[in-house]
Amino acid sequence: MAERTERLRLLLIGSTVVAAVITFVLGVPRARQFLTPSIERVWVVSASLGDPVASTNPQSVLEGTPVTLMAIIEARPAFSGENRFYGTIDSVLIDPDGSPESVEEWRDWWYPIEFLWLKVEPLHGFANPEFEPDFDAAQILFADSFQVAWGFAPTHAADVTPAGDIFPDLSSGTMRFAARAVVRDWRDRILQQAQSPSAAQVHESDPMLRPPRVTMRAGDDPLGQLTAYAGLAYVPFTAETDHPADAFLGGTVLDFWLRAQTAAGAYDGALVGWEELDQVADVVVGDMFLANDGAYYWTSDPLRAVDWDTVRPGDIVTIDDHVGIVFEDRGPGGGGDGLLNRWDEAWEAYFEPLRTTQLGEAFVSDIRVWRLRSTPNPQ
Numbered sequence: 001m002a003e004r005t006e007r008l009r010l011l012l013i014g015s016t017v018v019a020a021v022i023t024f025v026l027g028v029p030r031a032r033q034f035l036t037p038s039i040e041r042v043w044v045v046s047a048s049l050g051d052p053v054a055s056t057n058p059q060s061v062l063e064g065t066p067v068t069l070m071a072i073i074e075a076r077p078a079f080s081g082e083n084r085f086y087g088t089i090d091s092v093l094i095d096p097d098g099s100p101e102s103v104e105e106w107r108d109w110w111y112p113i114e115f116l117w118l119k120v121e122p123l124h125g126f127a128n129p130e131f132e133p134d135f136d137a138a139q140i141l142f143a144d145s146f147q148v149a150w151g152f153a154p155t156h157a158a159d160v161t162p163a164g165d166i167f168p169d170l171s172s173g174t175m176r177f178a179a180r181a182v183v184r185d186w187r188d189r190i191l192q193q194a195q196s197p198s199a200a201q202v203h204e205s206d207p208m209l210r211p212p213r214v215t216m217r218a219g220d221d222p223l224g225q226l227t228a229y230a231g232l233a234y235v236p237f238t239a240e241t242d243h244p245a246d247a248f249l250g251g252t253v254l255d256f257w258l259r260a261q262t263a264a265g266a267y268d269g270a271l272v273g274w275e276e277l278d279q280v281a282d283v284v285v286g287d288m289f290l291a292n293d294g295a296y297y298w299t300s301d302p303l304r305a306v307d308w309d310t311v312r313p314g315d316i317v318t319i320d321d322h323v324g325i326v327f328e329d330r331g332p333g334g335g336g337d338g339l340l341n342r343w344d345e346a347w348e349a350y351f352e353p354l355r356t357t358q359l360g361e362a363f364v365s366d367i368r369v370w371r372l373r374s375t376p377n378p379q
Helices: 002-026 028-035 222-229 253-263 274-279
Strands: 038-048 059-062 067-076 084-086 091-093 101-104 113-122 142-146 155-157 173-184 190-195 213-217 281-290 296-298 301-305 316-319 322-328 345-348 355-358 367-372
Touching: 038 059, 038 091, 038 173, 067 113, 067 173, 067 213, 173 222, 213 222, 222 253, 222 322, 253 322, 253 345, 253 367, 274 281, 274 316
Parallel strands: 038 190, 059 213, 084 101
Antiparallel strands: 038 067, 067 084, 067 155, 091 101, 113 142, 113 173, 173 190, 173 213, 281 296, 281 367, 296 301, 316 322, 316 367, 322 345, 345 355
């Protein structure tokens, strides 16, 4: 132990002497440039409350759980033959299958680093509008949005609210992140810059080469789990494998609802399209319509209103491939009135991202109501 301490002391003395010589020969600005490590790449990692180490792994947490994003620099210092990691923490897990890496502090006598943060989200609110059967999830396009208001620090609290206007402003959902590192000299000239994986790398096969994902849900029940899919594109998808909903890339409301039920332990079946809904759900109301008084009535009995004794939160309303999930009884004055009406709240999306809406804004006639069969996951 004493021998190791002595070796470290000698190395520190040696590096200080070398830095002093270089500064004397080259001058302070050129010496700082020479001694500043060469940045190879940037890693964005995250840690939620209770995580033992920050990592590149996706985060999936309850809304309100603090998640911190951290930019880690991988760089090669002067006189070294190997890269090292630099940041504000002691260790980081870069490779999910490996061991934590040591992280060093960026030295004051090097040129400082500025970090520019980006949100990575779908470029469009929908994809595959032609319902192509051979559509590939890799065709879902993503875009980077600089977060100017975040400043230039190497850490920031994760925020999944959308950057683009095409997505509803919800506090739950899914967002990916990237960071750009910039080193400037004393004249504010850019000497180095590098960026972590961003929009162009979302579909990389190697998880380490993708921008990290943070998913926040409003609760652990199915309706709470459904909110985790906010901020994703509406994507009709018919292939049986590699569904984009499983990778939090996109899907339909029905895809999201079935996966939310799975996450809540209430369903262990496959994803199905609206045409196969009878395979996993039962009809609650065969046909209903929205009347002029704002209430829904049975088409088979036009004087009989549909009420919340018949329908319950989580039921699926459909007009062919247009799907919604009812979740709250609301009356014309705001409070619930026990009747299914135009003011009731539903989750829905039709060629647009997941959002809440008043039922009457989306469903008017030829409406069918389904209830998913409960198939609890084995524990």
